[in-house]
Amino acid sequence: MAVRKNTEELYRIQEEIASKAVIEDELNLDNLNVIAGADQAFLNPAKSENESKKERIISAVVLLEYPSMKFIDRAYSVMPVDFPYIPGLLSFREAPAILNAFHALKTKPDLLVIDGGGVNHPRFAGLATHVGVSLDVATIGVTKDLLCGTGELPIEEGETCIIR
DNA sequence: GCGACAG
């Protein structure tokens, strides 16, 4: 893996991002027309030649009309992975590819859904926060597991639980 | 020192 900045430096960047994050919900659902979702996958080099090829990350973004959920557009970006997975520093590994794919879109969404945490993060700057602040787009972070904090699991559709 | 730890 390529050299990376000091953890201290990365923490400062996250604190900077957290300070810029707008926590208040400014999204007006009545004016929500275009939404987007992004997810990443990793492309590994063939076993036979792993000595030469490097791992790559691909980010795909899909634009949907809301609330019909009809497909509007899509874009993707493939780039070399230059940062390892470290809990708490996920954005430095995945955000670059997401930003790249997003910029390839012709139309910009009113809301972006990311596969990673947002403000529920040790320094309040998870992947969704990082991407949202970078793009200045309303963003929601979705995760299958909590990075930190505890809370009950919502069961019914529409049910919510507080994470503490 | 030990355990936890988004994707």
Add this chain to the structure above:
DNA sequence: ATCTTGTCGC
């Protein structure tokens, strides 16, 4: 995240 093998549900 990814891989592999087996099992479950529609």
